[in-house]
Amino acid sequence: MKKYLKNKTKKIRPYQICVRCVMDTSDPWIEFDSKGVCNHCKAYSQKNFKSEDSIKEKKEDLEEMFDGIKKLRDKKTKYDVAIGISGGVDSSYVTYLANKAGLKVLAIHMDNCWDTATAIKNINNLISLKNVDYYCEVVNWKNFKSSQRILIESGLPDIELPTDSAITAVISRVAVKHGIKTILSGGNYSSEGILPSAWMYNPKDSLFIRSIFKKAGKSTAIFKAFKFGLRDDFKFRFLHKIKTLYPLNSVIYDKEKAKNHLKRELNWQSYGGKHCECLYTKFCQLIYQPMRHGMDYRRAHLSTDICNSRISRQEAINILKVSPWENLDLENELSFIANKLGYEVSELKNIMKEPRLWYKDYSNNEFLLGKIYNLYRFLTGRPLAKSWWG
Numbered sequence: 001m002k003k004y005l006k007n008k009t010k011k012i013r014p015y016q017i018c019v020r021c022v023m024d025t026s027d028p029w030i031e032f033d034s035k036g037v038c039n040h041c042k043a044y045s046q047k048n049f050k051s052e053d054s055i056k057e058k059k060e061d062l063e064e065m066f067d068g069i070k071k072l073r074d075k076k077t078k079y080d081v082a083i084g085i086s087g088g089v090d091s092s093y094v095t096y097l098a099n100k101a102g103l104k105v106l107a108i109h110m111d112n113c114w115d116t117a118t119a120i121k122n123i124n125n126l127i128s129l130k131n132v133d134y135y136c137e138v139v140n141w142k143n144f145k146s147s148q149r150i151l152i153e154s155g156l157p158d159i160e161l162p163t164d165s166a167i168t169a170v171i172s173r174v175a176v177k178h179g180i181k182t183i184l185s186g187g188n189y190s191s192e193g194i195l196p197s198a199w200m201y202n203p204k205d206s207l208f209i210r211s212i213f214k215k216a217g218k219s220t221a222i223f224k225a226f227k228f229g230l231r232d233d234f235k236f237r238f239l240h241k242i243k244t245l246y247p248l249n250s251v252i253y254d255k256e257k258a259k260n261h262l263k264r265e266l267n268w269q270s271y272g273g274k275h276c277e278c279l280y281t282k283f284c285q286l287i288y289q290p291m292r293h294g295m296d297y298r299r300a301h302l303s304t305d306i307c308n309s310r311i312s313r314q315e316a317i318n319i320l321k322v323s324p325w326e327n328l329d330l331e332n333e334l335s336f337i338a339n340k341l342g343y344e345v346s347e348l349k350n351i352m353k354e355p356r357l358w359y360k361d362y363s364n365n366e367f368l369l370g371k372i373y374n375l376y377r378f379l380t381g382r383p384l385a386k387s388w389w390g
Ligand SMILES: [Zn+2]
Pocket: 018, 019, 020, 021, 022, 023, 037, 038, 039, 040, 041, 042
């Protein structure tokens, strides 16, 4: 193993599944207590509030959040908030709620050239709302494609890293340009509260990005426009004083009800699985990750559903018995992805058979960033977190 790889991945451990949720050893660093309950559902139940009594309280939370944003209005800024939109349910619902509350919204879309037709239709319906303006930035496809190829050849599970990083980079740049002080995110505990760090490490770690590109023998120059590192984050928070808020954590967020609501109000259309508004995400979550890393995103989402009593553990187990790619035309999907990324189908299939690696196998600043972000949390009176982005 060369020096940029740290070879820290633990040896394969015996299979174990949580007795409360359905998280299992497909997360290589999952921890179980003596009763067989995993660290994910334990941490989730400490964070989440779902009692009926809290519904009214949560509505007031949201009103308070939106009223607070309105109070920040001044003549210099045209918009109250920026919202990154993908055409997916979470960001669409946040835009809908903000618009309904009378906020002036700049909806920002980072087009990574993988949007589905349904996502584009949903975006068009959303931006037809009064007081919602739209900005779309299309990535430099040549550089973006090269970055996606580097990730897919890195052996890491999170081949969506260029997209995740570029979304933050674009939204932040545009918010700064327009003097917007608040970003509303569709991120939420209700549907995304459980997500192992092994499956998705944070792209703000510049050392990690550099080590991936170094292994590929490529300069990070092609990644520059998509990068959003620690320095950018701190400039964004302290110099530009921009806050990111999560409205869906201030309501009892039921995704199915939100979808129905959007369908009725905005002719919003469903696109299948979670985050399948993007063709590459669909490939990543339904084919690449399950086949190459043995991990199934549905497992994390279903575990969150179990914790919220939306589904029984047995129902979740039954769903997971069917492979994620069951209803897909696999050859057709692989051919489309290979062709777009400039691979032969056989090349892509061979890449997917190569050894799996995890972020701890690459140089990273997890320890240092953990200290820095916890110091920031301490100084701003927030609870300390186990992972630096948590
Ligand atoms: Zn669990």
